[in-house]
Amino acid sequence: MKLFTRLASITFALALTxxxxxxxxxxxxxPARGRIMGQVKSQETGASLSGAQIQxxxxxxxxxxxxxxxxxxxxxxxxxxSLRVTYLGYAAKVISGVEIVAGQTARLDVTLxxxxxxxxxxxxxxxxxxxxxxxxxxxxxxxxxxxxxxxAEQIGRSPDGDAAAAMQRVSGVTVQDGKFVQVRGMGQxxxxxxLNGLRIPSPDPERKTVPLDLFPSGLIQSISTSKTFTPxxxxxxxxxxxxxxTPDFPTRRTYSLSIGSGYHPDVVGNTLLVAPSAGTxxxxxxxxxxxxxxxxxxxxxxxxxxxxxxxxxxSFRNAWSVREKSGRLPASLSAxxxxxxxxxxxxxxxxxxxxxxxxxxxxxxxxRARWAAGDSEVDRYDGEASAGTVSMGxxxxxxxxxxxxxxxxxxNTMSRSADDQARREIGFDENSASTVQVERLxxxxxxxxxxxxxxxxxxxxxxxxxWLVSNSAVSRSEPDRSEFxxxxxxxxxxxxxxxxxxxxTFGSLDESALEGSARYAFTFGGNPGQPNRINxxxxxxxxxxxxxxxxFRIQPFFWSPSDERWQMxxxxxxxxxxxxxxxxxxxxxxxxxxxxxxxxxxxxSGFLMGEVNVTERxxxxxxxxxxxxxxxxxxxxxxxxxxDVTRSYTDFLPALSALIQLPGEQxxxxxxxxxxxxxxxxxxxxxxxxxxxxxxxxxxxANLERTLIRNLDLRWEWYxxxxxxxxxxxxxxxxxxxxxxxxxGGSGTSTRTFANxxxxxxFGVELDVNRSLDWIHPALExxxxxGNLTLMKSEVDTGQEGEEARALVGQAPYVVNxxxxxxxALRGLSATVLFNxxxxxxxxxxxxxxxxxxxxxxxxxxxxxxxxxxxxxAASGKLDLKNILDSPYEVLQGPIVRDYHRxxxxxxxxxxxxx
Numbered sequence: 001m002k003l004f005t006r007l008a009s010i011t012f013a014l015a016l017t018x019x020x021x022x023x024x025x026x027x028x029x030x031p032a033r034g035r036i037m038g039q040v041k042s043q044e045t046g047a048s049l050s051g052a053q054i055q056x057x058x059x060x061x062x063x064x065x066x067x068x069x070x071x072x073x074x075x076x077x078x079x080x081x082s083l084r085v086t087y088l089g090y091a092a093k094v095i096s097g098v099e100i101v102a103g104q105t106a107r108l109d110v111t112l113x114x115x116x117x118x119x120x121x122x123x124x125x126x127x128x129x130x131x132x133x134x135x136x137x138x139x140x141x142x143x144x145x146x147x148x149x150x151x152a153e154q155i156g157r158s159p160d161g162d163a164a165a166a167m168q169r170v171s172g173v174t175v176q177d178g179k180f181v182q183v184r185g186m187g188q189x190x191x192x193x194x195l196n197g198l199r200i201p202s203p204d205p206e207r208k209t210v211p212l213d214l215f216p217s218g219l220i221q222s223i224s225t226s227k228t229f230t231p232x233x234x235x236x237x238x239x240x241x242x243x244x245x246t247p248d249f250p251t252r253r254t255y256s257l258s259i260g261s262g263y264h265p266d267v268v269g270n271t272l273l274v275a276p277s278a279g280t281x282x283x284x285x286x287x288x289x290x291x292x293x294x295x296x297x298x299x300x301x302x303x304x305x306x307x308x309x310x311x312x313x314x315s316f317r318n319a320w321s322v323r324e325k326s327g328r329l330p331a332s333l334s335a336x337x338x339x340x341x342x343x344x345x346x347x348x349x350x351x352x353x354x355x356x357x358x359x360x361x362x363x364x365x366x367x368r369a370r371w372a373a374g375d376s377e378v379d380r381y382d383g384e385a386s387a388g389t390v391s392m393g394x395x396x397x398x399x400x401x402x403x404x405x406x407x408x409x410x411x412n413t414m415s416r417s418a419d420d421q422a423r424r425e426i427g428f429d430e431n432s433a434s435t436v437q438v439e440r441l442x443x444x445x446x447x448x449x450x451x452x453x454x455x456x457x458x459x460x461x462x463x464x465x466x467w468l469v470s471n472s473a474v475s476r477s478e479p480d481r482s483e484f485x486x487x488x489x490x491x492x493x494x495x496x497x498x499x500x501x502x503x504x505t506f507g508s509l510d511e512s513a514l515e516g517s518a519r520y521a522f523t524f525g526g527n528p529g530q531p532n533r534i535n536x537x538x539x540x541x542x543x544x545x546x547x548x549x550x551x552f553r554i555q556p557f558f559w560s561p562s563d564e565r566w567q568m569x570x571x572x573x574x575x576x577x578x579x580x581x582x583x584x585x586x587x588x589x590x591x592x593x594x595x596x597x598x599x600x601x602x603x604x605s606g607f608l609m610g611e612v613n614v615t616e617r618x619x620x621x622x623x624x625x626x627x628x629x630x631x632x633x634x635x636x637x638x639x640x641x642x643x644d645v646t647r648s649y650t651d652f653l654p655a656l657s658a659l660i661q662l663p664g665e666q667x668x669x670x671x672x673x674x675x676x677x678x679x680x681x682x683x684x685x686x687x688x689x690x691x692x693x694x695x696x697x698x699x700x701x702a703n704l705e706r707t708l709i710r711n712l713d714l715r716w717e718w719y720x721x722x723x724x725x726x727x728x729x730x731x732x733x734x735x736x737x738x739x740x741x742x743x744x745g746g747s748g749t750s751t752r753t754f755a756n757x758x759x760x761x762x763f764g765v766e767l768d769v770n771r772s773l774d775w776i777h778p779a780l781e782x783x784x785x786x787g788n789l790t791l792m793k794s795e796v797d798t799g800q801e802g803e804e805a806r807a808l809v810g811q812a813p814y815v816v817n818x819x820x821x822x823x824x825a826l827r828g829l830s831a832t833v834l835f836n837x838x839x840x841x842x843x844x845x846x847x848x849x850x851x852x853x854x855x856x857x858x859x860x861x862x863x864x865x866x867x868x869x870x871x872x873x874a875a876s877g878k879l880d881l882k883n884i885l886d887s888p889y890e891v892l893q894g895p896i897v898r899d900y901h902r903x904x905x906x907x908x909x910x911x912x913x914x915x
Contacts, residue, residue: 034100036108037072037347037401040065040085043111043722047530049087051461052112057082057094066405067458072347078102083110091115105340105347147226189677189739189810190239190709195450196411197243198470198515199234199541221245227731228657228713229673231607231623232519232537235653238677238709239733246395246411253339260332260357260878260910267327267360267904272386273422275441276319282358284390284418287445290317290480292506296552301590305557309588310579313554316504320484320570322422322439327386330359332910347401354394361387363901366425371852371893381438383425385901391417405458411450418445426488432498437486439570445477464521471514478507484570487561495556495566495573502554502570503591511545526613535609535623545599545681549689551591551638558585590638593697595687597635604628609655622656629678635685635700645684645702651676665720669729671713679704679739683754697751705756708736720771727768735760738796740809743844743855743893752844758799760808764792787818796845806854812841828870837861843891853894860887874915880908 040052048069055062056073059081065071082096090112100106192199226233226241233241278289293315295308303309334355340347362384369380393415400408423440450472457465483503487496495501517539526532554574556566566573578585609623633645655673662668685700715729737756767789774781792815794808807813819834837859844855865881883905891899 033075034078034102035072035074035105035347036076036083036098036100037070037105038108038110040069040071040087040110040112042090043113049090049112050458052085052087052110054110055084055086057084057096063404066403067407067456067464070401070407071404072401076100083108085110085112087112089114147224189680192234192236192238192241194241194243195413195472196245196452196454198450198452198468198472199513228669228671229653229655229675229711230621230657231609231625231653231655232535233625235605235625235627235651235676236678237675238707246397246413254337254914256334256336256912256914258332258334258910258912260330260908262330262359262880262906262908264327264330264360264362264904264906266362266364267386267906268329270327271324272327272360272362273322273384273424274325274386274388275420275422275443276321276323277420278317281388281418281420281443282390284392284416284445286418286420286443287477287479290443292479292550296504296506297550299552299588299590304587304589305584307581309586310581310583312552312588313574313579313586314576316574317480318571318574319441319480320439320482320502320574322424322441327360327362330357330908332357332359343400349397349399349401351397352395355392357389357391359389361389362904364904365888365900365902366423367897367900368425369427369896369898371896371898373852375894375896377896378430379427381425381427383423383438385421385423387419387421389417389419391415407456409452409454409456411452411454413450414448416445416447418443432496434496435488436496437488437493439484439486441480441482443479443481445475447473447475449473462523464523465518466521467516467518469516471512473510473512475511476507476509478505481505481507490561492562492567494561494563495559495570497555497559497566499553499555499589503551504554505549505551505591505594507547507549509545509547511543513541513543515539515541530613530619532613533611535607535611537605537607537609539603539605541603541605543599543601543603546596547598547682547685548596549594549687550596551594553589553591555587555589556585557587592638593688595635595637595685597633597681597685597687599631599633599681601629601631601681603630617661619659619661620656621659622654624655625653627651627653631681631684633681633684635687635702637687643686643702647678647684647706649706651708664718666716666718669713669715669717671711673711675709675711677707677709677739679706679754683739699751699753701754703756704739704754705737707738707756710734715766720775724771725768726771727766729766729768731764731766733762735762735808738808740796741844742809742847758797760794760796762792762794762808762811764790766790782822782824784821784823785819786821788816790815806845807842809842809845813839815839828868828876830866830868832866834864834866835862855891855893855898858890858892860889861885862887871911874913876912876914878908878910878912882906882908 040049040054041047042049048065050065050067050069052065052069052071053062054065054071054073056076061073061076063071063073078100080096081098081100082094083098084092084094086092091114093110093112095108095110098106098108222245224243224245226237226243227239229237278286280286280289293312295311295315299312300308332355334353336351336353338349338351340349342348363386364384365382366384367380367382369377372378394413396412398410402408419442421440421442421444423442424437426435426437428434429436450470452468452470454468455466459465481504483500483505485496485498485501486493517537519535519537521536522534523531524533556563559566565578605625605627607623607625609621611619611621613619628650629647631645631647635643635645637643653674653676655671657669657671657673660668660670683700684702684704686702687700689698711731711733713729713731715727717725717727719725735757736759738760739754740757741752742755743752767787769788770786771784772781773783773785792811792813794811795805796808797803797805816835816837818836819832821830821832823830839859840856842854843857846852846854863884865884867879869877869879871877883903886902886905888900888902890897
């Protein structure tokens with residue numbers, strides 16, 4: 001994998017150098033000829049039309065569109081010309097006024113309108129044709145699966161700064177904790193994420209899904225969500241699949257620059273809790289300064305006091321206390337450059353982009369507690385937390401065109417984010433019967449890297465071959481999390497003599513994946529623009545993960561409530577004065593919650609899928625996917641006990657769907673399939689992880705089995721006009737052995753674990769609307785409305801007699817996304833108001849046979865307002881009002897508030913330039 005990474009890095013570096021040199025040479029030589037290129041697509045469906053004829057009027061010169069409807073003609077005379085585009089079953093179109101400029105590439109995408117009878121060619125100007133954009137709704141209409149999507153243009157009109165925030169605008173999608181996406185209100189395990197069609201590994205040891213806040217919105221071309229399974233998709237599709245697409249290259253050189261800031265009344269100028277800095281947090285690179293010291297890693301575990309213990313205590317970074325500092329303004333910056341040039345007689349395109357943001361977030365009125373018998377509240381803590389958040393992203397995409405029929409892409413993406421959190425809370429610890437103050441410092445750094453080499457080849461009109469090789473990696477580092485507890489009951493507060501009084505924890509996760517696939521498609525017969533097709537594909541993915549959590553407990557050996565030594569600030573206690581040579585004052589012990597695991601999984605897959613027009617109005621898509629999955633996992637808990645977990649499955653996953661065309665731009669989709677959901681590595685590893693004093697403990701279960709899911713979808717769609725859609729759908733899902741996160745109550749530390757229920761069922765209804773309001777009155781033409789409502793009901797059978805029925809863990813009963821947009825194209829003005837709310841959902845289910853309640857997240861209505869406006873010349877501005885309602889995040893267990901906080905309202909503003 002390292003070799004592949006180096007080769008990919010060298011390749012794109014060389015390609016960029018050659019591209020730049022070619023562009024400079026082209027400018028210097030100033031050739032007297034030009035080029036034209038573009039794509040031919042269906043106006044109604046957005047489907048690409050391969051084999052369309054593109055002819056220069058009054059000239060024998062012409063070509064055929066190839067891969068993805070792409071065409072290209074080189075060595076054209078400078079000046080205006082007209083193109084005639086024809087395709088069987090579509091009205092011919094003549095585009096006049098196409099200007100060819102010396103040494104430049106003219107881009108002209110053409111849309112053709114279906115016609116049942118022969119008619120005269122439609123004539124338009126090049127300027128008019130450029131204004132006819134084929135929207136994602138057209139692609140949604142022609143897709144073989146049920147797809148919802150959001151484009152870069154829509155993201156640009158919203159206040160969304162990253163992919164996770166943008167996903168809240170997609171039909172039936174919810175976002176948990178501001179980063180984890182769920183489809184149709186289902187749990188996170190039933191949603192997969194991919195980048196340019198390839199799986200993204202998760203950098204979180206506790207979750208399967210990827211935190212999409214890693215991807216800045218400036219690096220996104222579109223985000224699509226597939227809700228139904230087809231055999232060409234991974235088998236663990238389950239509830240939905242989210243695919244983030246990075247931008248394609250432009251045909252002319254373009255530059256863009258954006259800067260931004262904002263105002264948060266609860267942050268700017270206010271006193272915030274902050275963590276002591278290591279100096280490089282602003283670059284999201286503070287993990288190295290916090291790494292596990294060698295003395296601690298080599299701890300023998302046989303000594304509890306003395307020289308070895310003193311050496312380890314002194315090796316820790318002397319940072320324990322939360323500090324206070326005035327809040328600052330946020331800042332963001334992004335820039336991009338793109339274009340194309342000649343490389344050895346071929347067209348090479350490039351797009352480079354980078355982004356950076358730095359902000360502070362707060363959790364106001366923070367509160368947490370645990371449930372106890374009799375619906376009583378225990379371990380109640382109140383406080384506040386603040387976090388400095390840094391996000392960086394970079395993208396470099398290269399594409400090499402071989403005429404119109406072959407294209408090779410090299411996509412490179414890197415993103416890094418870091419959260420530096422400080423938290424202070426006061427509460428009553430039930431175990432020690434003491435009023436205490438807990439100060440917690442936590443720094444989390446996450447990185448995602450991806451290199452993708454992809455080829456697309458149209459081998460004549462009937463044959464197509466696509467291939468792809470990818471190397472990706474993620475890392476998550478949570479080094480040197482510190483927790484210090486002060487006993488407040490004595491007249492003079494003092495360090496709590498408890499095994500949780502001072503704890504240092506070091507966590508890390510590294511995962512890498514190598515993936516390759518190939519797909520062949522044979523086209524025959526069918527309707528114009530929608531031929532019959534047989535698809536055959538194979539693939540292999542290998543993933544390796546190493547995760548580790550090591551903790552240390554420190555206590556004083558000699559202690560009394562009046563001991564002045566332990567009444568000092570923790571930075572004085574641990575500055576070395578009490579851990580000198582010959583001292584035996586500190587007791588050191590390994591933290592019992594923690595451990596490590598390594599996993600190696602291999603997936604071999606193959607599929608056969610057919611797309612056949614049975615009649616002019618009925619299209620069937622069906623086939624089967626075969627997956628062989630093997631997993632080897634070794635886990636070692638904090639006391640050195642090792643556990644081996646192996647899994648091996650071969651699954652046949654059939655799918656059949658029908659697309660029925662109805663009169664009046666309507667269609668009906670029907671889909672049936674079987675998919676699966678595999679347990680995450682962390683869920684299988686029988687090791688513990690927790691926070692001190694009232695924090696919950698998470699424990700894996702090596703006995704978990706995969707979940708098999710049967711899916712059924714039916715949806716009616718109406719497309720009144722291009723870019724508009726109204727749809728109503730129903731769906732059902734039946735689960736065998738669903739995996740659930742369960743809460744185990746009791747005295748002491750609460751524990752969450754994972755278990756297979758016997759079965760579950762989930763039923764839902766979806767309503768989508770995306771339409772301009774000019775159908776009501778022409779004066780409302782600038783206004784458009786979008787909205788989606790998803791209503792769901794689920795029920796779990798645990799297999800235990802007498803167990804009460806409840807909803808599936810993570811399943812919400814409803815999801816509402818809606819918005820109203822004003823857009824004036826002539827003035828470049830837009831305004832959008834957005835609303836989102838998700839119903840109650842079970843986070844942790846009660847244990848089998850227990851009488852206490854499930855842990856439930858309450859609805860949190862969100863309203864955002866966004867403005868976009870021109871400033872001067874190439875500059876445009878934005879103003880966003882976020883979280884206007886300031887609805888609290890609230891988690892309940894019966895009447896007990898398990899978790900509560902507000903994040904406050906904020907305003908952001910920015911300027912952008914594009915040349």
